[in-house]
Amino acid sequence: MPASPDAPGSASLGGTALGSTPRRAPKTENGRRRAGRPVGGVLDKAGITAGALQLIEKKGYDGLTMAALARLLDVAPSALYNHVKSKRDVLLLVEDHLAALVDVSAFGMEPWEEAVRKWARSYRDVFSRHTPLIPVIAVLPVTDAPQTLAMYEAVSAGFRKAGFPEERIVSSIVALESFIFGSAYDVTAPPDIFDPGSMAEATPSFTAAxxxxxxxxxxxxxxxxxxxxxxALISGLGALRG
Amino acid sequence: MPASPDAPGSASLGGTALGSTPRRAPKTENGRRRAGRPVGGVLDKAGITAGALQLIEKKGYDGLTMAALARLLDVAPSALYNHVKSKRDVLLLVEDHLAALVDVSAFGMEPWEEAVRKWARSYRDVFSRHTPLIPVIAVLPVTDAPQTLAMYEAVSAGFRKAGFPEERIVSSIVALESFIFGSAYDVTAPPDIFDPGSMAEATPSFTAAxxxxxxxxxxxxxxxxxxxxxxALISGLGALRG
DNA sequence: ACCACTAAATGAATGCTATTCATTTATGAG
DNA sequence: CTCATAAATGAATAGCATTCATTTAGTGGT
Structure with a gap:
């Protein structure tokens, strides 16, 4: 059993289960919550994930602090640590939830090229609104992220069916993914990012371009x-098919 | 004149000028440094950059704190803020220093394909050891980074000479850069990142791949x-040449 | 029906962090 | 000689993730 955020078979993040609202804390008569709570408390991973997402939408990633998350869930900050090991674990839960939003449905329904197109666009669109997660995903062992793993399964099955040699499937997906992550950053860049400003005369070729x-x-x-x-990647990688 | 870390023509980061050691603080007779210092103090941007790089090498990016940087430079943390607006500015100085290490020499010397190969590899290798900078670069206006701008100038000149249509040069470079940044993360990933663990039976295609x-x-x-x-990118983008 | 066990909460405390500010001082300019 | 200023100090602030001893309320066993 992996130490990290989610037991493999657990239903804590079942599919697109964002809809499951976090259970509210039952209040005592006077309205204040009491310390000490029995089995099956207020918090669970699904609630933490939903709360984190809500916070990110409203306040952005800067607003996602353990204190803010606890306040939203009407709980003391320290209570979160009964369910997650660290803030990184929270980010992991969010990441895995988002992975389930990536559209892999075209694999098996449409030709490989078109399936890759749809998957890649969807993948980029989802994470362009969550770029602070990218450094987390990049070094995230898939074992800890069942939905992410499910995405890989769908994609690799599509590649196999399209005739990719077994030993090139993972590398091809990784290459596409690298491009997707980098491109997700681009979406968030300011429009004038390439304005050479006062160095324009010193950089004629770039300035003209x-x-x-x-x-x-x-x-x-x-x-x-x-x-x-x-x-370019689709036609280049597509040439690997047998 | 841009407000940010570097006046355009300044020599604060002249080329590979890491070699310029930060000037040490002159001590008073009793060995303690005195408060208050005249024009031309101990610190400057080159010294801050060199100190930051030294810290990153020894302690990693977690070890790069304003306090640690100040201690290394034998200065109070608040003194740094006379030369730098924020910690982000420090990261920017580092980024621009690294941009000068990227090898663009092949453009103009060798065929376009080979030049791109060498540039891309060099670019990835440099930043794979500095992945925490990638989110910074992604939204960094080039005006604030003269060395980075110089790199773009060399690359875009190479693309023009290779016959790229003017209006596709920047997009082609951005596409390559996105792939490079994403790939830089991959280098740092743990070797077992794709081990499906206990979910292996549930993901047969991916597991086999x-x-x-x-x-x-x-x-x-x-x-x-x-x-x-x-x-794939080289052959795909290369097809755009006129 | 009781009792012990334990999951799950509290809130206070810790040690970091970047950043700000009033104050001081050495220097070069006029 | 004076004076404005760049460049330093160190104390203070607010926010951060995280830890810990403590409390409590249900649950399973006898």
């Missing part, structure tokens, strides 16, 4: 780069 | 994915 892209007047420049890279 | 890759016995699996993705 930036200007030329700007003149195209794309709504979201990050989307252009994403499409470009994604199509 | 992971096992098959493991049997190949590659030293660093992250390198395989990086090469795969990089070659």
């Amino acid at each position: 930036v200007r030329s892209l700007a003149e195209q007047g794309h709504e979201r420049p990050a989307d252009v780069a994403f499409s470009l890279g994604l199509e | 992971v096992r098959s890759l493991a049997e190949q016995g590659h030293e660093r699996p992250a390198d395989v994915a990086f090469s795969l993705g990089l070659e």
Whole structure:
């Protein structure tokens, strides 16, 4: 049994179970909660996850503190540590919840190219609103994240069915994932990120290139780069199929 | 003149000028330093950058605190704020220093494909040892980072010379960069990151794919994915050239 | 029906963190 | 000679994750 946030078979994060509202704390007659609580307390992992997500939506990742989370759940901060080992565990719970939102349904229904397109876009869109999780995912053993593992299973099955040689499946997925994570950051970048400012004369080639892209007047420049890279990866990796 | 860490033409981070050791604080007769100091004090941006890098090497990014940095530089923590607006500024100085270490020399000397290969590898290698900077770079306006801007200039000049249409240069670079940043994280991941653990039976396809890759016995699996993705991007993006 | 056990809560305390501010002082400019 | 200022100090602040001794309320066993 893994030490970390979730026992493998547990239903703590069942599918898209965000809908399960966190159980509210039963109050005593005077309205104040009493210390000491029996088996089956107010908190559980699903409630903590839902609370964290709610906090992130309203206040962003800066607003996600153990104290704020405890207050939202109407509980003392220390109570959280009966259910998670650390704040990192909370982030892990959130990450695994989000993984279930990534759309892998096209694998098996549509041609490989189109399935990858839909999966990659969905993956990027979900995590572009949660970039602070990316450093966490990157070194997260999948054992601790059942929904994430489920996503990998669906994707790798799609790759196999498309004719990828067994030993290249994981590497191909990792390559795509790396591109997706990097691209998720781009979405959050300020629009003028490439403005050379006062160094424009010193960097004529780059300045011209930036200007030329700007003149195209794309709504979201990050989307252009994403499409470009994604199509390149799809056709390049697709060539590996037997 | 930009408000942020570096005036454009300043020599505070001249090229690979890490070698310039931070000036030590002159001590008074009794060995204690006195409060109050005139124009041209102990600290400057180059010294802060060098100190931060030294700290990162020895203690990692967790060890990089304003207090530790001040102690290393033999100065009170508050003194740093005369030269830097925030800790983020320190990270920015470090980032820009590292950008100068990325090898762009192949652009103009070698064919485009090979130049991109060398640049991308170098870029990934440098930042795989500094992944905590990646979230910083991602939203960093280049105006504040002259060395980073210099790198972009060299790369975009290489792309133009290779025949890329003006308006696709930036997007192509961004796509490659996204992949590079994501891949930098992979390098730091634990070797058993994809071990499905107790969920192995539930994820047969992924488990088989992971096992098959493991049997190949590659030293660093992250390198395989990086090469795969990089070659795909090079051939895919290369097709854009006119 | 009792009793012991234990999961799950409390709240106070700890040690870090970045950052701010009033104060001091050495220096170079006029 | 004076004086404005850059650049230092150190004390104070607010917020952070985390730990710990303590309390309590149910549950299973006898």
